[in-house]
Amino acid sequence: MADVTTGNGAVTYRESVAEGIAREMRRDPTVVCLGEDIGAAEGVFKTTVGLFKEFGGRRVWDTPISEQAIVGAAMGAAMTGLRPVAEIMFSDFLACCWEHLAVEIPKVRYMTGGQVTVPLVVRTANGGGLGFGAQHSQAVENWAFTVPGLKIAAPSTPADVVGMMASAIRSDDPVVFFEHKGLFASKGAPAPPDHVVPLGQARIARGGDDLTLVALASTVPTALAAAERLAGEGISAEVVDLRSLIPLDMRTVLASLERTSRLMIVEENPYQGGWGGTVASIVADEGFELLDAPIRRVASECVPLPFADRLEDEVIPTVDRVTDAVRRLASY
Amino acid sequence: MADVTTGNGAVTYRESVAEGIAREMRRDPTVVCLGEDIGAAEGVFKTTVGLFKEFGGRRVWDTPISEQAIVGAAMGAAMTGLRPVAEIMFSDFLACCWEHLAVEIPKVRYMTGGQVTVPLVVRTANGGGLGFGAQHSQAVENWAFTVPGLKIAAPSTPADVVGMMASAIRSDDPVVFFEHKGLFASKGAPAPPDHVVPLGQARIARGGDDLTLVALASTVPTALAAAERLAGEGISAEVVDLRSLIPLDMRTVLASLERTSRLMIVEENPYQGGWGGTVASIVADEGFELLDAPIRRVASECVPLPFADRLEDEVIPTVDRVTDAVRRLASY
Amino acid sequence: MTTATEPGTLSAAQLLDLYEEMAVIRRTEKAIQDLFLAGFVKGTTHLAAGHEAVAVGASAALRDDDYVFATYRGHHHAIARGATPEECLAELMSRATGVCKAKGGSMHLTKAESHMLGSYAIIGAHLPMAAGAAWSAMLRGTEQVAVAFFGDGATNIGPFHEALNLAAVWKLPVIFVCENNLYMEYTPIASVTAVPNPAADRASAYGLTGEIIDGNDVQVVYDAVLQAARRARAGEGPSVIEARTYRHYGHSRTDPAKYRPEEEVAEWMARDPLTLARDRLTALGVAGEEIDRVDSRARQLVSEAVDAAKAAPEADPAEALTDVWADGSATWRT
Amino acid sequence: MTTATEPGTLSAAQLLDLYEEMAVIRRTEKAIQDLFLAGFVKGTTHLAAGHEAVAVGASAALRDDDYVFATYRGHHHAIARGATPEECLAELMSRATGVCKAKGGSMHLTKAESHMLGSYAIIGAHLPMAAGAAWSAMLRGTEQVAVAFFGDGATNIGPFHEALNLAAVWKLPVIFVCENNLYMEYTPIASVTAVPNPAADRASAYGLTGEIIDGNDVQVVYDAVLQAARRARAGEGPSVIEARTYRHYGHSRTDPAKYRPEEEVAEWMARDPLTLARDRLTALGVAGEEIDRVDSRARQLVSEAVDAAKAAPEADPAEALTDVWADGSATWRT
Numbered sequence A, B: 001m002a003d004v005t006t007g008n009g010a011v012t013y014r015e016s017v018a019e020g021i022a023r024e025m026r027r028d029p030t031v032v033c034l035g036e037d038i039g040a041a042e043g044v045f046k047t048t049v050g051l052f053k054e055f056g057g058r059r060v061w062d063t064p065i066s067e068q069a070i071v072g073a074a075m076g077a078a079m080t081g082l083r084p085v086a087e088i089m090f091s092d093f094l095a096c097c098w099e100h101l102a103v104e105i106p107k108v109r110y111m112t113g114g115q116v117t118v119p120l121v122v123r124t125a126n127g128g129g130l131g132f133g134a135q136h137s138q139a140v141e142n143w144a145f146t147v148p149g150l151k152i153a154a155p156s157t158p159a160d161v162v163g164m165m166a167s168a169i170r171s172d173d174p175v176v177f178f179e180h181k182g183l184f185a186s187k188g189a190p191a192p193p194d195h196v197v198p199l200g201q202a203r204i205a206r207g208g209d210d211l212t213l214v215a216l217a218s219t220v221p222t223a224l225a226a227a228e229r230l231a232g233e234g235i236s237a238e239v240v241d242l243r244s245l246i247p248l249d250m251r252t253v254l255a256s257l258e259r260t261s262r263l264m265i266v267e268e269n270p271y272q273g274g275w276g277g278t279v280a281s282i283v284a285d286e287g288f289e290l291l292d293a294p295i296r297r298v299a300s301e302c303v304p305l306p307f308a309d310r311l312e313d314e315v316i317p318t319v320d321r322v323t324d325a326v327r328r329l330a331s332y
Numbered sequence C, D: 001m002t003t004a005t006e007p008g009t010l011s012a013a014q015l016l017d018l019y020e021e022m023a024v025i026r027r028t029e030k031a032i033q034d035l036f037l038a039g040f041v042k043g044t045t046h047l048a049a050g051h052e053a054v055a056v057g058a059s060a061a062l063r064d065d066d067y068v069f070a071t072y073r074g075h076h077h078a079i080a081r082g083a084t085p086e087e088c089l090a091e092l093m094s095r096a097t098g099v100c101k102a103k104g105g106s107m108h109l110t111k112a113e114s115h116m117l118g119s120y121a122i123i124g125a126h127l128p129m130a131a132g133a134a135w136s137a138m139l140r141g142t143e144q145v146a147v148a149f150f151g152d153g154a155t156n157i158g159p160f161h162e163a164l165n166l167a168a169v170w171k172l173p174v175i176f177v178c179e180n181n182l183y184m185e186y187t188p189i190a191s192v193t194a195v196p197n198p199a200a201d202r203a204s205a206y207g208l209t210g211e212i213i214d215g216n217d218v219q220v221v222y223d224a225v226l227q228a229a230r231r232a233r234a235g236e237g238p239s240v241i242e243a244r245t246y247r248h249y250g251h252s253r254t255d256p257a258k259y260r261p262e263e264e265v266a267e268w269m270a271r272d273p274l275t276l277a278r279d280r281l282t283a284l285g286v287a288g289e290e291i292d293r294v295d296s297r298a299r300q301l302v303s304e305a306v307d308a309a310k311a312a313p314e315a316d317p318a319e320a321l322t323d324v325w326a327d328g329s330a331t332w333r334t
């Protein structure tokens, strides 16, 4: 996966995670962290570096391997005055606490007629491209997308990590915060002080006229790289970074289509049941008259993630695949 | 939910579940059942009536409340010579064993390079409309749809229940078999002897020329009732019963659109992340030139399921909502 | 709520209060059964008649600001923690005045303002939540305690294990109260559980001691929970209490519970928590007429609650699209 | 595989065979570490060096048709159950000749044809699977046994609890073997577990007896598993064995394991399973040169395996779209 470097002063996506959490922990004493190996060990992805040192064991808690207890306890704590930030190490393990995430947390406010509020964040390392195999590489943002009542953040740049973490932790609604494993080493401009990026506001990552590429997290750099290549061929692609799936900023997507009339969605989750299906269906309904060409989706193949690099590249959207698909769509 | 009665000799959807399982258990001694209260108690939905009596405790096993153990044990048994049929009482509880269902069962064949085969069925009562509230009413066929490697059956008639159960149990691939709670009391023609309905073949439930309604399970009778009403208004709607989501029979959908040029998808799962998004996106790509109008989806609202009938009717697709939506689409 | 300070020291007046609460719950459950059969209550119900002493005894031993988490069989806990029979009945009858605006229903009765933080319908789910509430109380330094009530069947599911381990490791002020009524739905618990006392026999797996108590004796429940709460507040960590009890109705809806041996039913009916409490009151010198007065007051209260709930307006369909998010809306896209 | 029939009766020749298997595993793990650092192995690895006696001792005590389920730290089990070092190395080096066609990788080594039914990377997931395989064996009347190997950290997750209860209630022929290496990743297991012996101290919660054994002594492991397997085949149900052991490398990849106290490391290194086996062999009168010969044979075998794996063709990208379904395809729609 391509690193996006922006010269001097650039920070990594990885360190921005810890930075984003630390900023909120400084602001608000009710913010507490829990998860496996997040304390003294500072996280298996080194995304909680410095937190234990700065905030100590009463704010940063190591847990047993008990995903249901982690997320369930976070829920109980969120209902009673804390703002827990729970780490689920790999997003694949969301499956282990899916009941709490899909059936408890997003429903309790509604089913109690608004009596309770659940301000929590579940952070997790999502996605493939690192050769971790079928059970540690899934892009499962579409799992969360099937569940009304969860907000879903998936930043693609270091500054967005910090700014969206602020929004997520301050949110009175539960937020699933997808950190992309393939982006941890990537670099970008650091977030300015007090940086807050609201959830639900897409970003035009690159302007263009011929065609709109809608992307999220890891597929943003992929789409940008494809757009860069295509620019050399005279194809001008606009790249929309959705940033969050819920709230979903369709206004920005539809506005872009008013100019480009062509839509390609680039998503890492599998084609079947991917979030791009919902985006496509909204456009095929509300944006039908804007379209000059079929809607295309470049998504992962409908298979588990294979281990070997060369096989994984066949499954996950790559710059090559996106570029090819855009060429075909542009000439439709 | 409307019962579909077909006069004398009609059987219920509910009794067809037990009939379908019994037929396979008679054929094949390696078919075994496990689940909560499925034995002497004959199932909380009475969908295993007669099995314990006919096949005894060595073929029909009552389990503790341990969904992970139920589905995990079914997997181990399926890998070693049995064809287990596991009941997960309410489909909401698939969340409790989501790890086994989403991350183990559908991946093990692939990640072992084809070394193992997992011929199992997970049966579950799906869907709303009965006032069971937020945690016992979800339509979660879209959860399964996010996971490559699972076949997904969701019959809408008693005969299909039997015929698709035969295919599911005989399948060497894992199948999630959604039985719709709202259809249990509905009636239809009994399945003929040796009835087998292959997975992945949609059915034209009603022919029509003006517009195609794609439906599944509970929304098939809803779409049929709407089509019946609309016929009186001179609108001829074709109703396609998908029957299974994986394999997904897009050929039948696209063929229907060649004649009707208008598509409406009627699904019970929520709009966000619903299976209809994927169907719509395929049509918006491959069927783009067939379309004379926007693609519309009537799905559940993006909220948890409320308890009160009058509220639930606001959330789930009803005949009224479908009829209204079709009228608007037909006059586009 | 009437609270004694030492185990075994409930006065006659206090006990009579608890008796009255139990009587109110019993009448409410009976009313719900009737309303269900008459078609006023839709969906399903899981009546707790027979379990009253657990809820009432435990509740009396707790502070008002302690947290309670219950199951789909949770009417008794909601009422014991301050929900009125009227708002519960209204909920079940799909009225706008329901305690959850008729969005929750029988399985989700919740009264957050009195710290009754919900009834959950997925077995075991709320045990980690209670641990989390206890963790929160510990971190906020409030000396609040959290209690999770759950069934015998719940002891075989994963979250039971994870919650107890986490609570023990973190020494959380949480009390796990198992209402062992001998059945998980229609199946005798012994046939699906590897130990005879599903909760108590497992406490040692978390370095805890498990206590088995008579869940039908309100005084006994009160004492056990009082001591557990005291330990919790003193920083001594979680407790496991297994309260043996019995349900008077079937598992849910119209289940006639034919799978239970007649003698077993008879034995437990003779040990009705209301009868046991009445015996205790009599032993403390409370006159039969006084108890009867309390009984008719309970009957009266519930019958008025039924009338009021029936008379209340139906739930407003517009409510279907509110309360998803903290801003009150259900908006998920622009 | 060499199988004695009674505990404690392994002959010198048999023990030498087991020593050789352990040496092969040790060399393989060392090779993998080197190949990882040299960039030949991608993704991640969890080396089992130090755990060899558990895999080899257990395997020798099992029938060839008994089922084995392992974790992401499973190289030793794969090799002990018949996968060759070459096909394992090829797998890790993304070669077409990998034991899983390079689709699984380090965490998923599987050799189904010899009943090694897989390595699973989600903690706890395979315990219910092993119970299911045992259930299947029981129903098919084959007297096969299933064994699940798992770490100390796995004892705190839900499926551990559910699997042990189900296995005990159904009296399944399954053996739960915990490889307690004192750490879950970088965290000492004691700091997140409510009991000192994470598996053994919990056996009683399922009506079972837990056994704590020296997991570094291949003879001890052999004996314990032999007896557990015998009980299982006799219909006496599941066993819980907690084998204390230690890993020689860090948790995964390049983890230098700095969180472990030096004395602890030194103490365990002195108890290297290969050293202990060598001592036993010497005590049985086997000459040092004979053991050295076995050692160099192991070294030779692994070094040839490395060469062969390196020389093998890379995995074929076309394989990415096969093996989803039993018909070999990945087709999900028409």
Ligand SMILES: Cc1ncc(C[n+]2csc(CCOP(=O)(O)OP(=O)(O)O)c2C)c(N)n1
Residues within 6 Å of the ligand: B036, B065, B067, B089, B093, B096, C073, C121, C122, C123, C124, C150, C151, C152, C153, C154, C155, C157, C179, C181, C183, C184, C185, C251
């Ligand atoms: C995870 C899960 N599995 C199954 C059910 C269905 N179910 C509802 S109540 C019940 C029995 C529970 O028994 P127990 O815990 O003893 O409580 P009781 O009903 O006796 O109060 C079952 C199996 C459920 N709600 N959740």
Ligand SMILES: Cc1ncc(C[n+]2csc(CCOP(=O)(O)OP(=O)(O)O)c2C)c(N)n1
Residues within 6 Å of the ligand: A036, A065, A067, A089, A093, A096, D073, D121, D122, D123, D124, D150, D151, D152, D153, D154, D155, D179, D181, D183, D184, D185, D251
């Ligand atoms: C459900 C789940 N949670 C977390 C992880 C991440 N993880 C991988 S190994 C490991 C530690 C396991 O420790 P233990 O069970 O003692 O086995 P060991 O690695 O020591 O052999 C963790 C937390 C995982 N794979 N699965």
Ligand SMILES: [Mg+2]
Residues within 6 Å of the ligand: C151, C152, C153, C179, C180, C181, C182, C183, C184, C185
């Ligand atoms: Mg019970």
Ligand SMILES: [Mg+2]
Residues within 6 Å of the ligand: D151, D152, D153, D179, D180, D181, D182, D183, D184, D185
């Ligand atoms: Mg360990």
